[in-house]
Each structure stands twice: as structure tokens, then as C-alpha cells.
Amino acid sequence: MGRSPCCEKAHTNKGAWTKEEDQLLIDYIRTNGEGSWRSLPKSAGLLRCGKSCRLRWINYLRPDLKRGNFTxxxxxxxxxxxxxxxxxxxxxxxxxxxxxxxxxxxxxxxxxxxxxxxxxxxxxxxxxxxxxxxxxxxxxxxxxxxxxxxxxxxxxxxxxxxxxxxxxxxxxxxxxxx
DNA sequence: AACGCAATCAACCGCCTTCAC
DNA sequence: GGTGAAGGCGGTTGATTGCGT
Structure with missing residues (x-):
């Protein structure tokens, strides 16, 4: 009896993000802001789990990220x-x-x-x-x-x-x- | 030049916490 | 106050890259 999955895994992509997916996510968040990750993928036209979208945005797509080597x-x-x-x-x-x-x-x-x-x-x-x-x-x-x-x-x-x-x-x- | 190994990084999984009802 | 849904977090894994032999 496991917990219910966070999304319909059968209908979601996994693995590395493509530039197209990145762009869709960026465009959507620029227009609508962050939040309601669960429904975001559907609204943004992404075949991704909401958690995956959140992670991708927070870790790599956010505009205020520094990137590069640690000082x-x-x-x-x-x-x-x-x-x-x-x-x-x-x-x-x-x-x-x-x-x-x-x-x-x-x-x-x-x-x-x-x-x-x-x-x-x-x-x-x-x-x-x-x-x-x-x-x-x-x-x-x-x-x-x-x-x-x-x-x-x-x-x-x-x-x-x-x-x-x-x-x-x-x-x-x-x-x-x- | 080819192969194997180690290091690195991006992404996923599952648990925990928070919040709305 | 109890319950379920959603979000957040930390651990772990898998793919890729770099380096040495």
C-alpha cells in the first residue's frame, strides 16, 4: 500500500530537460509566477511531474542564480x-x-x-x-x-x-x- | 587511440511538514 | 482536532565528462 504518486507517471517525461521544456517553464513562470506546482505542468504544456518542474526552476532556471565555481x-x-x-x-x-x-x-x-x-x-x-x-x-x-x-x-x-x-x-x- | 576508472552534476524518489478544509 | 493534498527537503542514483594508463 504505497502512497499515491505525485503525478501520472505514465504520462510524464523523465530524465534530462530539453531546451524546449526549459523555455516552456520559464515562459509560464514569467507570466504566471511560481506556485501550484501540481497544476503547472498541465497549464504550461509540459509532460513533467510538478516536483520536477519545481526542482528544475529552483536549481537551474531561476534568474538570480549565481552558478559557477564556489569561492x-x-x-x-x-x-x-x-x-x-x-x-x-x-x-x-x-x-x-x-x-x-x-x-x-x-x-x-x-x-x-x-x-x-x-x-x-x-x-x-x-x-x-x-x-x-x-x-x-x-x-x-x-x-x-x-x-x-x-x-x-x-x-x-x-x-x-x-x-x-x-x-x-x-x-x-x-x-x-x- | 582505446579503454577503464573516478569525479561531477542533474534529476528522481520517498519521507516529512505545512496548510486548507 | 482530524484528514488529505501539496510543497519542501535530503538522500541517492544514473549519465556524462575528464583523466590516467
Whole structure:
């Protein structure tokens, strides 16, 4: 007895979006705005699940998305926020204008996670893998940040708040992204 | 040049939360 | 207050691309 599917799967496309589908979605949202994702596909002439439309719009089609590589500042903010919020990607994304939860999640899993592990830090707990009892996560986190800072970015993050970092990051990000 | 492997990214699935009735 | 529908979120998967052998 599973729950009822969110849409008529037999009549919906799956997989990569085509340019035509993207355009239909963009045109529809520009005209009608976001909302009522369930009925959107039908109204927009799309053979897609409403959830799929929402995801596509939020993650790739929204005009305010930054795209491109993450800056060092963003990198550090993500680590900081993750140490506070855990895998609450939408919360973290909310602190990073122009970034989506999916993007951050992917970036975490592919880049940051590995970096932390290379530094001997458990990405789940932000504690040292070797010395779990003696190394408070704050210390380990700052160790990572310092190491990263000195070796990669040259920008100091010590003593700054998340908001300050954010400001620096987004300013820098725009400057870099152009 | 061809093949295999690893890394990356886009998309889907299913659960949880919120909201309207 | 209970119920169902819809939206939102996080985890996971599959396809594609890049790199090394």
C-alpha cells in the first residue's frame, strides 16, 4: 500500500530537460509566477511531474542564480554552517544568495567532504577522526579553516561571524564571478 | 587511440511538514 | 482536532565528462 504518486507517471517525461521544456517553464513562470506546482505542468504544456518542474526552476532556471565555481569564502561558510546546522542544505543555501540546496549538497559531497577527510576531520561531526575525545569540533574546524586559509585563499576567517563571512564571501563572489 | 576508472552534476524518489478544509 | 493534498527537503542514483594508463 504505497502512497499515491505525485503525478501520472505514465504520462510524464523523465530524465534530462530539453531546451524546449526549459523555455516552456520559464515562459509560464514569467507570466504566471511560481506556485501550484501540481497544476503547472498541465497549464504550461509540459509532460513533467510538478516536483520536477519545481526542482528544475529552483536549481537551474531561476534568474538570480549565481552558478559557477564556489569561492573560498563560500567554501568556508558552508563548512561553518554545516558544523552548526548539519545536513540542512536549504538552511545553508538560505545564507548563500544565488546558491541552491542541491548545488551546495553536491559540492559538499564531492569537494568539501573529501577536503575534511584529508585533514583528518569527520565531515559528519566536524571532529578529528584520530582524536575524537580530545579535539572539540570548534578547534578542529578552525584548524581546517586555518589550514585551508593559509594554503588556499590567504583570507583570514578567524574571529568573524557567519554574517561577516557571508558578506565578504558574496562581495568577493560577485567580484570574482563578475 | 582505446579503454577503464573516478569525479561531477542533474534529476528522481520517498519521507516529512505545512496548510486548507 | 482530524484528514488529505501539496510543497519542501535530503538522500541517492544514473549519465556524462575528464583523466590516467
Amino acid at each position: 573560498d569564502g563560500e567554501d568556508q561558510i558552508i563548512v561553518k554552517l554545516h558544523s552548526i546546522f548539519g545536513n540542512k542544505w536549504s538552511l545553508i543555501a538560505g545564507k548563500l544568495p544565488g546558491r541552491t540546496d542541491n548545488e551546495i549538497k553536491n559540492y559538499w559531497n564531492t569537494h568539501i567532504k573529501r577536503k575534511l577527510l584529508n585533514h583528518g576531520i569527520d565531515p559528519k561531526t566536524h571532529r578529528s577522526i584520530n582524536e575524537p575525545k580530545t579535539a572539540p569540533f570548534q578547534d578542529v574546524k578552525s584548524t581546517f579553516l586555518k589550514t585551508k586559509t593559509s594554503s588556499e585563499s590567504g583570507a583570514s576567517t578567524s574571529g568573524t561571524t557567519i554574517d561577516e563571512d557571508l558578506r565578504l564571501s558574496t562581495d568577493g563572489g560577485r567580484a570574482v564571478a563578475g
